[in-house]
Amino acid sequence: MFEALTTVSQMLARNLDILSQQPLLVCGQLEDNLPAMLAEAGPAPQVFTTDFRYFQWQQQGGFTQVEFGTQPNQGAAGLLLLMPKAKAEAEYLLAACLPLLSAGAPIFIAGDNKGGVKSAPKLLAPYSEQVDKLDSARRASLYRAELAQVPKPQVLTDWIKSYPLVDSELIIKTLPGVFSAGHLDSGSRLLLEQLGPLQGRVLDFGCGAGVIAANLLKRQPELLMECIDINALALEATRQTLAANQLDAQTKVYASDSLRQVSGQFNHIVANPPFHAGLKTFYHTTEHLLAEAKKYLLPGGSLTLVANSFLPYPELIEKSFGHCHTLAANSKFKVYQARLS
Ligand SMILES: C[S@@+](CC[C@H](N)C(=O)[O-])C[C@H]1O[C@@H](n2cnc3c(N)ncnc32)[C@H](O)[C@@H]1O
Known part of the structure; x- marks a missing residue:
């Protein structure tokens, strides 16, 4: 799943002499075995991920210096941030990781040129006076700065944003990314209307x-x-949303x-x-859900999902359940349902 090196890691491979001068705390858009590549070239890195699947994959591969959660506890002598898709998440990760470093520690930011890595100088401005571009190849870039002062540990709740859902009188709490x-x-709305x-x-x-x-x-x-998710920040946002609406009493979030x-088995999924x-891993997740859901449903139980209309899910649902009902459709989404007889 994460076997092939991304183009960002291929570019980083040309810079191993600099990157392997110190053990790094590595975080962000981890999609390959960059930690093993770093460990081969120098001191093994410390990995922090908010992605449960990546965490498990690293652990299963025998790599133990890996933490999963909303913020890391283990620091290192430098930081390598792989630019995540959302800029707010990059800001969050810097604020979460930099308090674990010492003054003068190197901070590297790498990423795809199309994925917002060009904002590295801006992202690093609060932490460093000078940001240098070290390399650019394979449509990816690497920046370096030095941590001027160790920032105060961040408070997770400072990152929570809220918005109201007027129809249902709910407050939704979210975190970066x-x-x-x-x-x-609008897909979730269509789904809720059908339930x-x-x-x-x-x-x-x-x-x-x-x-x-x-x-x-x-x-x-x-x-x-x-409630389940692979993203630690999503799980924390869900906990916060449920608590803010006094709906957390008997809900499990994991x-x-x-x-x-x-x-166990459910009445409804x-x-x-x-x-x-275009991202294969996402498609695999839903494929897995559609193929396996039956095993997790009680007799008479239902699976209801919303998806972009163009995705080939009705066939997969039919293959698994023997039928697939389309409950609703608009120009973009369809809501499908199947029941276990
Ligand atoms: C389209 S969002 C829907 C979020 C929320 N249910 C809503 O309606 O607003 C899909 C969610 O699936 C999560 N996800 C992605 N891959 C997953 C996996 N393999 N297992 C569980 N959750 C996953 C993502 O982190 C994301 O929060």
Whole structure:
């Protein structure tokens, strides 16, 4: 899954002499075995990831210096940030990691030129007087700065943003990089409109900021809701959303890569699953959900999901359940449902 080196790592491979001068704390858009490449060239890095799947993959590969969560506890002699997709997430990661370094420590930022790495000088301005571009190749760039002063440890709650959902009288709490940052996604809205009364145990698959769980619990506080996601910041946002609306009493929120860490069976699985045209891993997650959901449903239980209309999910649902009902459609999304007989 993460085997091939990304073009960013290929560019970093030309700079191993500089990068391997000190053990680095590595974080951000980790999509390959860059930690092993660094460990081969010099001192083993410390890895911090908010992605549960990457965390597990590193652990399974025998790499133990890896932390999963909302912020790291272990520092190193320098930082290498791989530019994440959202600039706010890059700001967050710098604020989370830099307090663990010493003054004078090197800070490297690397990323795809199309992925916002050019904002590295701006991102580093609060922490350093000078930012140098060290390399640019394979449509990727590497910047370096020196930490002028060790910043104060960040407070996670300072990063939480809120927005109201007027229809349901809910407050949604989000963190950098979490889906549905400023408004309810129109796909999630269409899905919620189709969901009638539910019962028993309900799984919110890929919970993001917890909008689906919060809406369902607001309607039916008696539901036994479980919320899963691979993103630590999404899980924390969900916890914050549920707490802000006093809906957290009997809800479980935990990390799971697709259904892999889920146990037992549910009356309903609801999902606005990850989509990202062209990114194979996202497609695999939903494929896994559609193929495996049956095993996690009680007799009479249902799987309901919303997806971009062009995605080939009806065929996959039919293959798994023997049928697939389209409950709603608009110009962009469709809501599908299948039941276990
Ligand atoms: C389209 S968003 C939906 C978020 C939220 N349910 C909503 O409606 O706003 C999909 C979510 O799936 C999560 N996700 C991605 N891959 C996953 C995986 N393998 N297992 C579980 N969740 C995953 C993402 O982190 C993201 O929060």
